[in-house]
Amino acid sequence: MKRIVLWFMSTLTVVTLLFGYHTSTSSQMSGNSSVLASPADGGATSSGQASGQTSSGSTDGSTSSGTAAGSTATVTGDSTGTRWGPVQVQITVTDGRIAAVDVVDYPSGNGRDRQINARALPILVQETLDAQSAEIDMVSGATVTSEGYLGSLQSALDQAGL
Amino acid sequence: MSAGSAVSRERTARHVGHVMGMPISLALRGRHAADEAGRAAWAEVMESLRRADEVFSTYRPDSFVSRLGRGELTPADCPPEVSDVLDLGEQASRTSGGAFSVHLPGPDGATVLDPSGVVKGWAAERAAEALRVLPETGFCLSAGGDIVCRTEDPDAAPWRIGIEDPADPQRLVAVVPVVDGAVATSGSAHRGQHVVDARTGRPPSGVAAVTVLSASLTEADIDATSAYAQGLAAATWLASRPDRSGLVVWSDGSTTTVHDGALVLPAVTSAGDR
Numbered sequence: 001m002k003r004i005v006l007w008f009m010s011t012l013t014v015v016t017l018l019f020g021y022h023t024s025t026s027s028q029m030s031g032n033s034s035v036l037a038s039p040a041d042g043g044a045t046s047s048g049q050a051s052g053q054t055s056s057g058s059t060d061g062s063t064s065s066g067t068a069a070g071s072t073a074t075v076t077g078d079s080t081g082t083r084w085g086p087v088q089v090q091i092t093v094t095d096g097r098i099a100a101v102d103v104v105d106y107p108s109g110n111g112r113d114r115q116i117n118a119r120a121l122p123i124l125v126q127e128t129l130d131a132q133s134a135e136i137d138m139v140s141g142a143t144v145t146s147e148g149y150l151g152s153l154q155s156a157l158d159q160a161g162l
Numbered sequence: 163m164s165a166g167s168a169v170s171r172e173r174t175a176r177h178v179g180h181v182m183g184m185p186i187s188l189a190l191r192g193r194h195a196a197d198e199a200g201r202a203a204w205a206e207v208m209e210s211l212r213r214a215d216e217v218f219s220t221y222r223p224d225s226f227v228s229r230l231g232r233g234e235l236t237p238a239d240c241p242p243e244v245s246d247v248l249d250l251g252e253q254a255s256r257t258s259g260g261a262f263s264v265h266l267p268g269p270d271g272a273t274v275l276d277p278s279g280v281v282k283g284w285a286a287e288r289a290a291e292a293l294r295v296l297p298e299t300g301f302c303l304s305a306g307g308d309i310v311c312r313t314e315d316p317d318a319a320p321w322r323i324g325i326e327d328p329a330d331p332q333r334l335v336a337v338v339p340v341v342d343g344a345v346a347t348s349g350s351a352h353r354g355q356h357v358v359d360a361r362t363g364r365p366p367s368g369v370a371a372v373t374v375l376s377a378s379l380t381e382a383d384i385d386a387t388s389a390y391a392q393g394l395a396a397a398t399w400l401a402s403r404p405d406r407s408g409l410v411v412w413s414d415g416s417t418t419t420v421h422d423g424a425l426v427l428p429a430v431t432s433a434g435d436r
Contacts (some may be wrong), residue, residue, distance in 0.1 A: 122338040122409040123338065123339075124335060124419070136323065136324035137323065138187065138304045138309050139334070140308065140324070141307040141347050141349065141371070142328065142348060142349035144184060144307050145183055145184060145306075146183055153331065154185065157187075158176050158178045
């Protein structure tokens with residue numbers, strides 16, 4: 001089992017991507033979302049039982065291993081089957097805040113956290129999207145010539161200077 | 163949509179320039195985004211790309227590559243990076259079963275030396291070295307739509323890269339968040355058909371664009387072109403490549419996502435954008 005430790009925000013993004021991706025092909029979204037959301041109010045308890053079990057999953061029950069140390073709790077979500085293998089996430093909650101997210105099982109076989117995002121999946125949009133509504137930084141596309149640059153999406157982004 | 167959107171964004175400094183006939187866009191965040199060191203790094207990026215153009219341009223009759231193509235020089239007469247690029251081209255030709263080549267059939271049937279399929283990604287990756295040395299500074303560099311980026315620290319929001327719709331370049335088909343890595347797209351949207359299958363000399367059919375994500379832009383750019391050149395085999399070939407993910411948009415507008423050797427069919431969509 002690969003064990004990789006990531007810090008909160010970047011990990012949450014990755015996790016959301018993985019789960020968001022997964023859930024769009026099945027119907028487990030609410031469950032998976034709550035494993036991220038609910039520990040925040042469970043800081044005082046070390047059980048984490050309730051939130052752990054809402055992580056639903058297609059597998060057999062969650063393992064919630066609370067630690068007794070002060071107000072720190074650890075919640076391990078269900079192993080969630082993705083097309084590439086199981087993904088399992090462990091969240092450490094300290095004083096009601098998520099202190100760390102560990103991905104305890106990740107299907108790529110490569111534990112380097114930077115790699116995960118380098119190989120993040122493109123998230124397809126339901127209908128082709130305006131750049132304004134997509135909050136993007138850059139546009140990747142077939143080679144733009146300098147002549148074709150004016151009027152391009154990239155040109156608009158550069159001018160907006162956001 | 164994703165948690166990344168919720169992260170408050172720092173101010174981003176942007177620069178635009180033109181070299182090799184294409185626009186170069188840079189976004190910088192963090193410590194040196196708007197100071198002298200950041201501006202100096204941007205100048206260095208452009209200088210690095212200009213040097214690459216002087217050596218590799220097929221439009222300049224006096225470039226090393228043009229003279230090499232006419233047989234006036236041997237690789238040994240050229241700067242060492244010429245051999246590096248030609249080696250990358252040979253390697254790509256092998257891994258793509260000949261679909262990619264720096265030796266392309268010319269209009270009169272004779273073979274023409276054209277390493278452009280390697281040079282752009284390679285040159286942008288090399289130019290980005292000037293940005294990597296900026297401490298606590300994130301960058302996102304686009305060379306005509308091929309992108310290499312890095313975030314300044316693990317807590318920063320990833321760069322969000324839009325993947326353009328080949329049927330309408332004013333719109334996007336997908337968004338990919340990247341912490342550290344490269345995104346390259348090959349297709350025909352802007353220049354018309356300019357990529358050919360080197361085995362036939364003809365443009366590929368059935369595929370509109372291929373986007374590849376990889377750790378380096380050199381790899382991503384070569385693989386995007388290699389996959390695109392193979393037409394209907396683009397997605398299955400890309401799935402055979404290690405440590406890549408990507409998106410193939412077919413001529414009919416349908417898509418196939420590739421992730422670490424797996425084809426994902428049919429296309430899935432993000433729930434957040436309905």
